[in-house]
Amino acid sequence: MLKPKHFFLLPALLTLAAIILFPLLFTVRVSFSSWDVYQAGLNYIGGKNYLRVFADGRFWESLMRLSSLSLITVTLQYVLGFALALAVWKEAKGQRIFRVLFLIPMMTTPVVMSVIWRTMLHESLGPTNDILSMIGIGPVPWLSSAAGAFISVIMVEVWQWTPFMFLLLLAGLVSLPKEPYLAAAIDGAGPWRTFWQVTFPLMAPVSIGAVIIRLIEASKIMDTVYVLTSGGPGTATETPSYYIYIRGLRDFQVGYSAALSLTYLVLMIITLTIIAKLLMRFLVGKEA
Amino acid sequence: MRRTYQTAKYLCLLGWSTFVVFPFLWALSTSFKDANAVTSGATYIPWLEFEPSTKGWQSLFSSGSQGINIVTPFINSAMVTLIASVISLILGTLAAYGLSRYQFRAGFVKNSDITFFFISQRIMPPIVLAIPFFLMLKEIGALDTIAGLVLVYIALLLPIAVWVMIDFFGSIPPELDEMAMIDGCTPIGAFFRVILPNSVAGIVVAGMFCLIFGWNDFFFAFILTFTKTQLLPVAIVSLNSSVTPWWSLSAFALISVTPLALVAVVVERFMSRGSLAGAFR
Numbered sequence: 001m002l003k004p005k006h007f008f009l010l011p012a013l014l015t016l017a018a019i020i021l022f023p024l025l026f027t028v029r030v031s032f033s034s035w036d037v038y039q040a041g042l043n044y045i046g047g048k049n050y051l052r053v054f055a056d057g058r059f060w061e062s063l064m065r066l067s068s069l070s071l072i073t074v075t076l077q078y079v080l081g082f083a084l085a086l087a088v089w090k091e092a093k094g095q096r097i098f099r100v101l102f103l104i105p106m107m108t109t110p111v112v113m114s115v116i117w118r119t120m121l122h123e124s125l126g127p128t129n130d131i132l133s134m135i136g137i138g139p140v141p142w143l144s145s146a147a148g149a150f151i152s153v154i155m156v157e158v159w160q161w162t163p164f165m166f167l168l169l170l171a172g173l174v175s176l177p178k179e180p181y182l183a184a185a186i187d188g189a190g191p192w193r194t195f196w197q198v199t200f201p202l203m204a205p206v207s208i209g210a211v212i213i214r215l216i217e218a219s220k221i222m223d224t225v226y227v228l229t230s231g232g233p234g235t236a237t238e239t240p241s242y243y244i245y246i247r248g249l250r251d252f253q254v255g256y257s258a259a260l261s262l263t264y265l266v267l268m269i270i271t272l273t274i275i276a277k278l279l280m281r282f283l284v285g286k287e288a
Numbered sequence: 289m290r291r292t293y294q295t296a297k298y299l300c301l302l303g304w305s306t307f308v309v310f311p312f313l314w315a316l317s318t319s320f321k322d323a324n325a326v327t328s329g330a331t332y333i334p335w336l337e338f339e340p341s342t343k344g345w346q347s348l349f350s351s352g353s354q355g356i357n358i359v360t361p362f363i364n365s366a367m368v369t370l371i372a373s374v375i376s377l378i379l380g381t382l383a384a385y386g387l388s389r390y391q392f393r394a395g396f397v398k399n400s401d402i403t404f405f406f407i408s409q410r411i412m413p414p415i416v417l418a419i420p421f422f423l424m425l426k427e428i429g430a431l432d433t434i435a436g437l438v439l440v441y442i443a444l445l446l447p448i449a450v451w452v453m454i455d456f457f458g459s460i461p462p463e464l465d466e467m468a469m470i471d472g473c474t475p476i477g478a479f480f481r482v483i484l485p486n487s488v489a490g491i492v493v494a495g496m497f498c499l500i501f502g503w504n505d506f507f508f509a510f511i512l513t514f515t516k517t518q519l520l521p522v523a524i525v526s527l528n529s530s531v532t533p534w535w536s537l538s539a540f541a542l543i544s545v546t547p548l549a550l551v552a553v554v555v556e557r558f559m560s561r562g563s564l565a566g567a568f569r
Contacts (some may be wrong), residue, residue, distance in 0.1 A: 005475075006364075008389075009387060009392060012383035013405075014442070016405075016406065018441040020412075022420070024416075026424075027419070027420050030419075061333060061567070098305065099556045099559070100556045101309065101552075103555055104552045106500070108504070110490060110504060110506065111506040111521045113545070114543050115525065115537060119314070120310075125327065127330040127332070131327065167555065170559060171559055184320065195373060197457025215372045217401075219411075226525075240413075241413055241414070245415055249422075249511065254419055265412065265416050
């Protein structure tokens with residue numbers, strides 16, 4: 001029995017379910033098989049792949065790396081994005097030009113800009129080391145040392161996605177009510193106190209939303225790593241997505257990579273849910 | 289005190305602007321270099337520091353061994369992005385309207401669960417679906433075709449459209465629908481005649497996000513296409529792994545990011561009017 005309301009919802013719901021659910025169920029089934037490059041097929045081998053996941057140190061290391069990578073980048077993006085949004089929030093000279101400029105990186109294709117960043121970070125021919133040498137800092141092995149590669153990935157991620165934080169936070173600032181500011185001004189609060197007692201609490205819901213969205217996106221990080229460092233040197237910048245890609249689409253261990261990716265997905269959902277709940281409790285003081 | 293603060297603020301803004309713009313300026317400068325200029329170390333200003341050449345730009349439009357064809361990947365990218373965005377927008381707008389105006393119930397599943405199902409797709413790491421998508425498209429013969437990519441991109445973009453539009457419809461008072469229906473519109477008629485014309489701002493914002501995420505996706509295009517249907521990001525990465533002609537690479541990069549960099553102007557305009565605020569919550 002089709003009512004008008006079904007006309008609205010069903011097309012999208014059925015389309016998405018058809019595109020997503022079949023592959024997802026298929027992945028679940030494959031993860032219990034030994035499908036690999038030598039033999040494709042859905043033979044049932046029980047939980048062997050999952051036992052292998054638990055013993056796979058490289059996978060757990062990549063997860064730890066992803067955690068620190070996303071925590072550092074999202075924190076930097078939030079602080080920088082908030083500062084920039086505050087700077088161009090009120091009337092200021094050249095306000096609109098700055099706003100447009102600050103938005104541009106998030107509109108550009110991550111892999112394409114990573115290709116450019118790769119040339120910029122080139123040890124002997126790139127401008128980064130050239131400029132650093134002008135102030136007397138020796139050639140930094142940006143992409144060939146473990147620490148350098150890690151910092152490079154963080155830098156490119158901050159360059160690319162701070163604008164997203166900036167956009168969400170500025171949109172939040174623009175729609176703030178005026179009254180609390182009048183009250184603060186009457187109380188004689190300075191800019192510092194006004195920020196911590198009025199702006200920051202009022203912005204808490206927007207902040208939580210922005211941080212969670214960025215954490216979700218950061219947990220999938222892969223494009224930048226693929227182009228910039230290919231997970232290297234060694235496995236210094238390898239993220240779970242990239243490791244699963246190597247196992248699944250390079251070594252073609254389809255069964256094992258399915259088990260890896262489902263483990264990854266479940267861990268992501270659990271972690272992100274916990275983080276979201278904690279943020280809600282601390283910043284808004286109520287249950288989600 | 290206030291003066292120092294203002295000066296510091298502008299210094300920071302200029303510092304960040306330099307950081308933002310530098311990669312583009314570097315790419316612009318590099319795109320006019322030749323092999324000599326690139327291998328002799330970092331240089332920035334044409335004529336002064338190196339003799340500019342247009343080889344990089346020419347190679348993008350010439351064919352043959354020296355040429356890199358940018359036109360076909362550009363058209364492919366544009367087609368996949370536009371088709372997938374339009375389909376996602378139509379389906380997403382309808383679904384968001386349904387979810388914001390009607391109660392759905394199937395067992396323990398309620399409206400909020402359906403909304404969560406849509407939005408939660410953004411949590412899914414692309415790699416989880418990559419292999420099944422590959423096998424699925426192979427099965428229906430859609431591997432390495434535009435149609436196959438469009439199908440996958442709908443799954444990518446539909447959640448974004450639903451997410452933006454649900455919040456947008458939440459800001460349109462339901463009384464508007466009721467008035468239209470009192471005037472004799474059917475529920476579907478009310479949507480098309482009254483609500484839709486009032487939703488242009490929301491649809492533009494949702495559309496922009498679809499375009500951004502569609503145009504900028506690399507992973508699915510990389511895995512699901514080979515040579516017949518190459519999209520821009522994939523084409524540039526394959527260029528990167530070969531001998532790396534920096535001049536062509538830079539020119540290629542600039543052409544592929546310019547269309548969307550222009551979108552920033554539109555986004556800023558919407559933000560100044562406060563129209564974006566309703567879209568993010």
